[in-house]
Amino acid sequence: MSQFFIEYGLFLLKAVTIVAAIIVVVGVVAAAGRKASHEGLEIESINKKYKSLANELRQAILNKAEKKKDGKENKKLEKAEAKESSSRPRSFILDFKGDLKASAVPSLREEVSAILQVATAQDEVIVRLENHGGVVHEHGLAASQLARIRDRDIPLTVCVDKVAASGGYLMACVASKIYVAPFAILGSIGVLAQIPNFNRLLDSHGVDFEQVTAGKYKRTVTMFGENTDEDRAKLKEELEDVHTLFKTAVSKYRPNLDLDKVATGEHWYGSMALELGLADEIKTSDELLSDLSADRDLYSLSFKIKQPLQKRLMSSVDGALEKADAAGWRRRFESRLPR
Numbered sequence: 001m002s003q004f005f006i007e008y009g010l011f012l013l014k015a016v017t018i019v020a021a022i023i024v025v026v027g028v029v030a031a032a033g034r035k036a037s038h039e040g041l042e043i044e045s046i047n048k049k050y051k052s053l054a055n056e057l058r059q060a061i062l063n064k065a066e067k068k069k070d071g072k073e074n075k076k077l078e079k080a081e082a083k084e085s086s087s088r089p090r091s092f093i094l095d096f097k098g099d100l101k102a103s104a105v106p107s108l109r110e111e112v113s114a115i116l117q118v119a120t121a122q123d124e125v126i127v128r129l130e131n132h133g134g135v136v137h138e139h140g141l142a143a144s145q146l147a148r149i150r151d152r153d154i155p156l157t158v159c160v161d162k163v164a165a166s167g168g169y170l171m172a173c174v175a176s177k178i179y180v181a182p183f184a185i186l187g188s189i190g191v192l193a194q195i196p197n198f199n200r201l202l203d204s205h206g207v208d209f210e211q212v213t214a215g216k217y218k219r220t221v222t223m224f225g226e227n228t229d230e231d232r233a234k235l236k237e238e239l240e241d242v243h244t245l246f247k248t249a250v251s252k253y254r255p256n257l258d259l260d261k262v263a264t265g266e267h268w269y270g271s272m273a274l275e276l277g278l279a280d281e282i283k284t285s286d287e288l289l290s291d292l293s294a295d296r297d298l299y300s301l302s303f304k305i306k307q308p309l310q311k312r313l314m315s316s317v318d319g320a321l322e323k324a325d326a327a328g329w330r331r332r333f334e335s336r337l338p339r
Helices: 002-034 046-061 064-083 105-118 136-151 167-172 199-204 229-253 270-276 285-292 309-334
Strands: 040-045 090-097 124-131 156-165 177-180 185-187 267-269 297-304
Touching: 040 046, 040 105, 046 064, 046 297, 090 105, 090 285, 105 136, 105 297, 124 136, 124 167, 124 285, 136 156, 136 167, 136 229, 156 167, 156 285, 167 185, 167 229, 177 270, 185 270, 267 270
Parallel strands: 090 124, 090 297, 124 156, 156 177, 156 185
Antiparallel strands: 040 297, 185 267
């Protein structure tokens, strides 16, 4: 009888595992299916959004007579606005949420291209940036897209509400002005390479690793072979070269920075980042847009790219990994908060 229960328990465990796996797969497919069902530029008037929210709140708190009066006043304003073509300067708002591979760059390049077709020197571009950094060349390309705006003499503003570190700051520094929330994270101007090495594990199991290259430095530090001091020195040299490029890019757009002080790989919170010159003003993106809406027409732009199902599935997997990476950042910073 005991054997029966053991076998039944194993069967039940397998069944639960299979059902759980099916649920996970269905969830990933559903999430992927919701992403970018169409392709094209989406535009939203932030001014109209603010007015709509304010109207909803007024309708909820006003009495009947006040609602009637408020409705008449709104209709008059709408008619007056419809007759007059707006001559106010415009602010184009872009959102860039970065990941290790800066996978939002394809959308960013289309958004920038669209803006450059219509923007004038009286307009401006505002980027709400959230980016922990990642692969060097991907974030370098992202920064280059923002440089296209600066090169056309169109004011470029970056707002950092949470984090712009490493490759994220490489993007942020291109801006004419950087706004930062009080506890946002800026900096991490440095370069990192982390490579696990399994050579001793393979050797202990009698597994040989063969690697054939043409070119002395085609491959230096490796995951499976035995690394030498020369290999490590070469990798260090390459990292220093990239760090020099990073510092050169930052100094081009923010020439008054003391790079010896800020290009150490450290990060700082908003108020300290302001003191060091990494940012220009303490203000959240919400405060900035609310202030600007009184005198400017604000438009939020987002270019959606339709992707094949396979790529959307992989994007969902990458997203899960990115969340794990972001959680690592949070644990790292939360550990420094007072308990």
